[in-house]
Amino acid sequence: MKxxxxxxxxxxxxxxxQLSDELIRQRIWPKFKDGLTxxxxxxxxxxxxxxxxxxxxxxVVKPLFFSGGDIGKLAVCGTVNDxxxxxxxxxxxxxxxxxxxxxxxxxxxxxxxxxxxxxxxxNVAIVTGDTKIVEAGAADGIFINTCxxxxxxxxxxxxxxxxxxxxxxxxxxxxxxxxxxxxxxxxGIKFQSQLKSDCAGVAELTCRLLEDVKGVxxxxxxxxxxxxxxxxxxxxxxxxxxEINETDIPVNKTVxxxxxxxxxxxxxxxxxxxxxxIVPAGSADDCLGICREHPLGKxxxxxxxxxxxxxxxxxxxxxxxxxxRIVQMPYGRELPRIC
Amino acid sequence: MKxxxxxxxxxxxxxxxQLSDELIRQRIWPKFKDGLTxxxxxxxxxxxxxxxxxxxxxxVVKPLFFSGGDIGKLAVCGTVNDxxxxxxxxxxxxxxxxxxxxxxxxxxxxxxxxxxxxxxxxNVAIVTGDTKIVEAGAADGIFINTCxxxxxxxxxxxxxxxxxxxxxxxxxxxxxxxxxxxxxxxxGIKFQSQLKSDCAGVAELTCRLLEDVKGVxxxxxxxxxxxxxxxxxxxxxxxxxxEINETDIPVNKTVxxxxxxxxxxxxxxxxxxxxxxIVPAGSADDCLGICREHPLGKxxxxxxxxxxxxxxxxxxxxxxxxxxRIVQMPYGRELPRIC
Numbered sequence: 001m002k003x004x005x006x007x008x009x010x011x012x013x014x015x016x017x018q019l020s021d022e023l024i025r026q027r028i029w030p031k032f033k034d035g036l037t038x039x040x041x042x043x044x045x046x047x048x049x050x051x052x053x054x055x056x057x058x059x060v061v062k063p064l065f066f067s068g069g070d071i072g073k074l075a076v077c078g079t080v081n082d083x084x085x086x087x088x089x090x091x092x093x094x095x096x097x098x099x100x101x102x103x104x105x106x107x108x109x110x111x112x113x114x115x116x117x118x119x120x121x122x123n124v125a126i127v128t129g130d131t132k133i134v135e136a137g138a139a140d141g142i143f144i145n146t147c148x149x150x151x152x153x154x155x156x157x158x159x160x161x162x163x164x165x166x167x168x169x170x171x172x173x174x175x176x177x178x179x180x181x182x183x184x185x186x187x188g189i190k191f192q193s194q195l196k197s198d199c200a201g202v203a204e205l206t207c208r209l210l211e212d213v214k215g216v217x218x219x220x221x222x223x224x225x226x227x228x229x230x231x232x233x234x235x236x237x238x239x240x241x242x243e244i245n246e247t248d249i250p251v252n253k254t255v256x257x258x259x260x261x262x263x264x265x266x267x268x269x270x271x272x273x274x275x276x277x278i279v280p281a282g283s284a285d286d287c288l289g290i291c292r293e294h295p296l297g298k299x300x301x302x303x304x305x306x307x308x309x310x311x312x313x314x315x316x317x318x319x320x321x322x323x324x325r326i327v328q329m330p331y332g333r334e335l336p337r338i339c
Numbered sequence: 340m341k342x343x344x345x346x347x348x349x350x351x352x353x354x355x356x357q358l359s360d361e362l363i364r365q366r367i368w369p370k371f372k373d374g375l376t377x378x379x380x381x382x383x384x385x386x387x388x389x390x391x392x393x394x395x396x397x398x399v400v401k402p403l404f405f406s407g408g409d410i411g412k413l414a415v416c417g418t419v420n421d422x423x424x425x426x427x428x429x430x431x432x433x434x435x436x437x438x439x440x441x442x443x444x445x446x447x448x449x450x451x452x453x454x455x456x457x458x459x460x461x462n463v464a465i466v467t468g469d470t471k472i473v474e475a476g477a478a479d480g481i482f483i484n485t486c487x488x489x490x491x492x493x494x495x496x497x498x499x500x501x502x503x504x505x506x507x508x509x510x511x512x513x514x515x516x517x518x519x520x521x522x523x524x525x526x527g528i529k530f531q532s533q534l535k536s537d538c539a540g541v542a543e544l545t546c547r548l549l550e551d552v553k554g555v556x557x558x559x560x561x562x563x564x565x566x567x568x569x570x571x572x573x574x575x576x577x578x579x580x581x582e583i584n585e586t587d588i589p590v591n592k593t594v595x596x597x598x599x600x601x602x603x604x605x606x607x608x609x610x611x612x613x614x615x616x617i618v619p620a621g622s623a624d625d626c627l628g629i630c631r632e633h634p635l636g637k638x639x640x641x642x643x644x645x646x647x648x649x650x651x652x653x654x655x656x657x658x659x660x661x662x663x664r665i666v667q668m669p670y671g672r673e674l675p676r677i678c
Contacts, residue, residue, distance in 0.1 A: 015671030016563025016609070021572075038498070039576075041559070042394040042425035044491065050389055055381040056433035056486055057469045060477075086381035094395035094486050098437075130396045134676060138399075138479035147395055147433050147486035152383065160377070220380070224355025233360075237378075270355070332354030337473060 009103045014133025023131060027108065031116040035092070035125030043127035045092055051152040053088035055079060058145040062337040064107070066185050068177075068197030071144055072114035074272060074339060077201040078223065079148040080122045084203035085219035085275050087158040087210055088150030090122065096130040096145040103141055111142065122201035124148070150203075156210045160237045162217035167306040168284035169242060170277045172202065172291055173299040174250040175227050179269035180258045182338055187262070194254045200273030205294045209277070213286050218278040221271070223339055225330050228267040228315070230276050232329040234306075235313040242315045244304030244327070267317075268330040270338045278306065348442045353472025363470060366447065367436075370455040374431070374464030382466035384431055390491040392427035394418060397484040401676040403446070405524050407516075407536030408611070410483055411453035416540040416611060417562065417678060418487040419461045423542035424558035424614050426497045426549055427489030429461065435469040435484040442480055450481065461540035463487070489542075495549045499576045501556035506645040507623035508581060509616045511541065511630055512638040513589040514566050518608035518677055519597045526601070533593040539612030544633045548616070552625050557617040560610070562678055564669050567606040567654070569615050571668040573645075574652040581654045583643030583666070606656075607669040609677045617645065 012019045029036060036043075059075045069077075076093065083090040095115065099108070119126050177198040184195050202221070210216055222230040227249070231242050251266055259266040273296060279287050284302050291297030315327040351358045368375060375382070398414045408416075415432065422429040434454065438447070458465050516537040523534050541560070549555055561569040566588070570581050590605055598605040612635060618626050623641050630636030654666040 011675045012671040014563075014675060015669070016565075016568050016677075017607070017669035017671030019671040020563070021668065040425060040499075041421040042392040042427070042487075042489070044425065045391050045393055047386075047389040047391060050386040052384050052386060052488075053381040054384055054431060054433060054486075054488060055467050056435045056484065058435045058437050058471045058484060060437060060471045060473050082380040086379060086383065088381070092393060094393060096395045096397045096484050096486075098397050098399060098482055128394050132397045132399045132676075134399050134479065137476070138676075139482075140473065140477040143437055143478075143482065145395065145397060145435050145484040145486075147393075147435075147484075148381075149393060149488070150381070160379075224353075224359070226355075229355050268356070329360065330354065330356035332351035332356030332358040336350045336353060337471075337477075338355075 007105060009099050009101060009133055011101045011133050011135055014131065028112060031112045032126040035127040045127065047151060049151045053083050053086040053150040053152060055082040056145065056147040057082065058143060059339060060143050060337050061182065061339050063185060064141055066197055067181050067195060069199035070111060070114050071142065072111035073118045074199050075144040075146045076115055076118035076122060077199050077272060078339060079146040080124060080201035080203050081221040083148045083150030084206040085221050087156040088152045089207050090124045090148055090150040090203050092127045092149045093119065093124050094128045094147040095126050098132050098134060098139055098143040100139040100141055101133055101136045122203060153207060153210050158218050160218060163234065163238045163240060163278050163306055165240055165306050165308045166281055167217060167278050168281045168302050169244060169304045170279060170284065170287055171227065171301055171303050172275045172297045174252045175271055175274065176251060176255045176259060176266040176269035178272040179335055179338055180255045183262065183335060184258050195258060198271055198273035200296055202273060202275055202296055205291065205296050206275060209287060209290050212290055213283050215280050215283055216277055219275050221275050223270050223272060226268045226270055228327050228330055231315045231327065235315050239309060239313050241307045241309045241313050242304060243307050245318045246320045248301050248303045250299040250301050267327055270335065272339065346444060348438050348440060348472060350440045350472055350474055353470065367451060370451045371465040374466040384466065386490055388490045392422050392425040392489040392491060394421040395484065395486040396421065397482060398678060399482050399676050400678050402524060403480055405536055406520050406534060408538035409450060409453050410481065411450035412457045413538055413611060413678060414483040414485045415454055415457035415461060416538050418485040419463060419540035419542050420560040422487045422489030423545040424560050426495040427491045428546050429463045429487055429489040429542050431466045431488045432458065432463050433467045433486040434465045437471045437473060437478055437482040439478040439480055440472055440475045461542060492546060492549050497557050499557060502573065502577045502579060502617050502645055504579055504645050504647045505620055506556060506617050507620050507641050508583060508643045509618060509623065509626055510566065510640055510642050511614045511636045513591045514610055514613065515590060515594045515598060515605040515608035517611040518674055519594045521677055522601065522674060523597050534597060537610055537612035539635055541612060541614055541635055544630065544635050545614060548626060548629050551629055552622050554619050554622055555616055558614050560614050562609050562611060565607045565609055567666050567669055570654045570666065574654050578648060578652050580646045580648045580652050581643060582646050584657045585659045587640050587642045589638040589640050606666055609674065611678065
């Protein structure tokens with residue numbers, strides 16, 4: 001079949017006519033034929049349970065391709081992770097593209113292949129989609145939205161309300177890898193070749209954890225705003241305080257060096273393949289064991305605990321040299337378009 | 340509570356820190372508190388069935404506000420309609436915003452109120468969301484993605500494969516209203532005040548139709564590409580032909596005048612509150628009766644029938660003056676950013 005407009009996306013590819021049909025049938029559909037069995041506007045799904053999790057995320061990361069991933073892989077893994085930390089097994093994703101006129105088909109092809117591969121790796125099917133084209137200058141290359149449906153794990157009920165003083169705080173691996181990779185790549189700084197985003201889907205590991213250890217209370221993936229944001233949100237919502245130990249927080253050396261050089265606190269830097277879990281102190285070692293057996297949890301660590309609040313709820317860190325400081329909710333201007 | 344940055348969206352509102360938290364807690368959450376009971380990344384839902392429909396759409400319409408609606412109302416109704424025509428009852432939507440730095444809070448407020456109102460009117464809850472901010476120039480104001488989950492109606496099984504020669508083709512009302520409204524507004528032409536988008540959610544009507552009349556075979560909302568695109572897709576996929584009668588196709592006079600003046604074929608113009616239904620000839624009058632009792636189906640009409648294909652499958656129209664012509668799949672360049 002001949003395809004009109006071989007090199008670049010045209011506005012007409014979004015018009016709902018012949019060219020849209022070509023774009024979808026020839027370039028997009030073939031990547032996702034397993035899940036997208038029919039080109040109707042809605043997917044029909046038979047779930048294994050009526051209890052589900054449902055989530056959405058739009059991805060606007062810049063640059064589109066980075067060490068360790070690209071916007072496509074991120075769009076799958078990020079949404080998989082949101083379902084995973086909610087205590088569900090991800091089953092189906094939607095895929096919605098907003099593409100700028102003039103975007104190269106070659107790049108689109110790479111991104112779609114990456115989405116397809118990440119979906120397979122994470123055992124989720126892309127079951128429904130949408131493509132919109134906007135004129136040159138009205139978007140920045142490509143934005144991707146994925147929504148996800150996960151089937152809730154039986155007997156698992158995570159929530160802020162389960163968290164109590166004395167609970168342990170676990171992080172599943174090194175922090176800051178994604179954010180420092182993106183940032184270094186944008187700044188074009190030297191050690192970028194040694195940095196690599198942690199972009200990965202953690203559902204296999206979280207499902208194993210939740211199935212094998214009873215009583216896990218809460219999980220969250222520390223993306224935008226990093227560990228600092230996640231812990232502050234837990235503290236703010238529960239009214240409890242959190243104390244963490246700097247020496248127990250796993251950080252790759254290059255990430256730490258990049259953060260120091262660029263003046264960032266690694267606690268505020270985004271992650272895309274990690275989770276924070278709040279677990280009863282008595283189960284913390286079991287959880288750690290399960291994490292460390294999994295490729296994505298080898299560097300998991302118990303980084304601190306939930307404590308009673310004396311004055312106002314705070315997140316406090318015991319520093320490497322024995323001091324203490326408050327870990328504040330980051331203001332938000334650090335890293336635009338990190339995911 | 341004091342809000343930082345009162346008039347306009349800042350990049351930092353998307354950073355995942357304090358300002359993101361403010362934006363979400365103070366401006367977005369209050370509009371959707373019914374469905375968004377907890378600010379976690381995934382919604383937990385208890386469905387009434389394991390058989391669901393799942394759909395996604397990104398909305399990039401320009402201008403953001405138009406006669407009869409705005410991007411917010413459109414983002415709810417469009418996704419509701421995709422679920423409706425798939426034979427399901429819409430229950431939950433996600434809401435994902437991509438906002439350009441500098442976008443006015445006042446406009447955001449209007450759009451969110453509109454989303455909230457449309458969700459209530461259509462009996463769906465906004466249950467999960469996401470907000471991304473991109474720098475000025477990297478998007479055009481605001482783009483909205485909604486995904487939807489609908490519970491499939493028992494005993495209803497719609498599909499291209501059910502369609503047979505002899506079936507009737509029904510359209511639920513006048514065509515071209517949405518597209519011509521947007522286009523006229525963009526062009527600033529005179530009669531725009533008399534044009535009004537048909538933007539509406541048709542799920543109440545489609546559910547009634549599917550529950551009261553057995554044997555409805557297929558439904559589709561003729562959005563981008565209009566009736567021409569929908570009928571051609573049916574013809575192409577089934578291998579059957581379709582014959583429609585121009586005199587039976589309901590078109591508002593002002594829409595027809597606008598289309599004639601601007602040189603558009605009204606058959607190719609987008610609709611946002613209409614559906615096409617393929618029904619057995621024997622049930623067509625019953626279907627019409629049900630449609631006409633509903634405010635959104637008052638001008639419903641049987642516009643033609645599915646026929647055997649003699650040579651290649653075609654959509655043919657018998658014109659007002661007794662001629663015949665082929666209705667082609669539109670090429671797609673007519674109307675960018677119509678939805």
